[in-house]
Amino acid sequence: MHHFAYRNGIMHCEDVSLETIARDLGTPTYVYSDATLRRHYNVLAEAFHGLDCLIAYAVKANSNLGVIATLASMGAGADVVSGGEMLKAIKAGVPANRIVFSGVAKTEEEMALGLQHGIFQFNVESMPELQRLSRVATSLGLRAPVAFRVNPHVEAGGHAHISTGSAEHKFGIAWHEADIFFDEASKLPGIDPVGVAVHIGSQIMRVEPLKEAWEKVVALVHRLRARGFSISRVDFGGGLGVPYKDGDNPDSPSAYAQQARDVIGQLDVKLVVEPGRLIAGNAGVLISKVEYVKERDGRTFVILDAGMNDLIRPALYGAWHEVLPVKTPALGAPRRAVDLVGPICESTDRFAKDRPMPPLKEGDLVAFMTAGAYGATLSSQYNSRPLVAEALVRGDACEVVRRRPTFDEMTALERAPDWISSG
Numbered sequence: 001m002h003h004f005a006y007r008n009g010i011m012h013c014e015d016v017s018l019e020t021i022a023r024d025l026g027t028p029t030y031v032y033s034d035a036t037l038r039r040h041y042n043v044l045a046e047a048f049h050g051l052d053c054l055i056a057y058a059v060k061a062n063s064n065l066g067v068i069a070t071l072a073s074m075g076a077g078a079d080v081v082s083g084g085e086m087l088k089a090i091k092a093g094v095p096a097n098r099i100v101f102s103g104v105a106k107t108e109e110e111m112a113l114g115l116q117h118g119i120f121q122f123n124v125e126s127m128p129e130l131q132r133l134s135r136v137a138t139s140l141g142l143r144a145p146v147a148f149r150v151n152p153h154v155e156a157g158g159h160a161h162i163s164t165g166s167a168e169h170k171f172g173i174a175w176h177e178a179d180i181f182f183d184e185a186s187k188l189p190g191i192d193p194v195g196v197a198v199h200i201g202s203q204i205m206r207v208e209p210l211k212e213a214w215e216k217v218v219a220l221v222h223r224l225r226a227r228g229f230s231i232s233r234v235d236f237g238g239g240l241g242v243p244y245k246d247g248d249n250p251d252s253p254s255a256y257a258q259q260a261r262d263v264i265g266q267l268d269v270k271l272v273v274e275p276g277r278l279i280a281g282n283a284g285v286l287i288s289k290v291e292y293v294k295e296r297d298g299r300t301f302v303i304l305d306a307g308m309n310d311l312i313r314p315a316l317y318g319a320w321h322e323v324l325p326v327k328t329p330a331l332g333a334p335r336r337a338v339d340l341v342g343p344i345c346e347s348t349d350r351f352a353k354d355r356p357m358p359p360l361k362e363g364d365l366v367a368f369m370t371a372g373a374y375g376a377t378l379s380s381q382y383n384s385r386p387l388v389a390e391a392l393v394r395g396d397a398c399e400v401v402r403r404r405p406t407f408d409e410m411t412a413l414e415r416a417p418d419w420i421s422s423g
């Protein structure tokens with residue numbers, strides 16, 4: 001369910017035509033739908049209604065301040081994985097006491113930042129991290145609320161590169177070693193051990209493997225409580241998938257929430273969930289323009305002005321994005337298998353191979369669908385291409401929420417060394 005649809009033959013985001021946006025802002029440009037973001041947040045909030053639950057939006061999915069601010073205004077918390085994300089969340093209006101700090105490599109500076117702001121929780125993933133966090137907290141005269149992210153040894157990710165819950169992955173502490181961590185934490189002066197967390201991967205289509213992981217968390221809470229630890233929080237992570245192509249049919253947020261209720265039962269804990277893709281995924285598209293159509297060796301290359309630096313998911317994960325013409329093709333126009341490629345000097349700069357597409361010619365616009373999550377956040381300036389613009393649409397209003405940098409801005413942090421001119 002999203003708010004991108006054809007009207008009078010032109011794809012719109014809510015009430016705004018993508019042609020208009022391309023004309024006004026240029027291409028490539030990411031376009032996000034306010035109504036879609038809100039809908040996804042509301043569906044989850046309603047599904048968890050009545051439960052003591054913090055919905056901590058996983059900022060790395062889409063960290064545009066406009067997107068975070070939209071969700072913050074609805075009451076969302078934030079799951080962050082760096083000091084930069086933490087500061088963006090705070091700047092966008094997320095109260096610090098709704099921020100969860102995840103990630104395997106928190107620096108001392110990041111820990112101090114989180115402690116000084118009074119964030120909700122640090123999800124700790126190793127013994128040296130725990131000891132460092134206690135040291136930093138003690139030096140500030142503070143205590144860090146900590147959940148241990150356990151690695152439940154459950155496989156569930158949609159793709160090998162986005163699974164995180166098995167023994168070979170760097171994430172989490174071994175779930176059977178949690179006792180050792182709680183024993184150690186209870187001796188450390190700067191630590192308040194309050195919870196158990198889990199996150200086993202992304203683009204997970206079925207809630208069943210999540211259940212296995214969550215049940216391990218609940219069993220652990222029972223065991224730790226029996227040993228005298230007062231565990232007041234569980235964090236079930238993120239990971240529920242979204243449809244990218246026809247036939248993708250992920251389990252619903254309500255099935256996800258129902259399963260969470262069932263697994264928690266009478267545990268009497270505060271629940272944290274960390275959805276990213278589920279909220280932002282199909283709330284965004286990337287508009288791109290056809291630069292050239294090149295016929296060679298029996299292949300047709302449709303060369304776009306968007307590249308893997310703007311949307312890296314196909315190159316990085318072999319991900320599939322639907323690519324639709326912004327203008328509805330003429331009725332009965334034949335489809336032809338083409339390769340959709342970008343301008344980057346890399347062979348992996350290919351969005352689709354042998355993709356049946358309606359006729360496309362120079363200057364035509366296309367939209368990469370479901371590009372709202374892990375799109376703009378994973379973009380770079382490779383090939384010295386400026387970051388693309390991002391726009392947020394609400395009804396008939398369209399606001400630029402990140403403008404394209406100028407050439408001077410793109411190069412402002414760089415300089416030639418003094419010895420070039422002085423020599």
Ligand SMILES: *Cc1c(COP(=O)(O)O)cnc(C)c1O
Pocket residue numbers: 058060061079102103199201202203237238239240274275276277278373
């Ligand atoms: C990436 C991440 C998420 C969000 O995953 P989605 O698949 O986007 O829902 C949640 N929690 C942690 C710890 C993450 O690293």
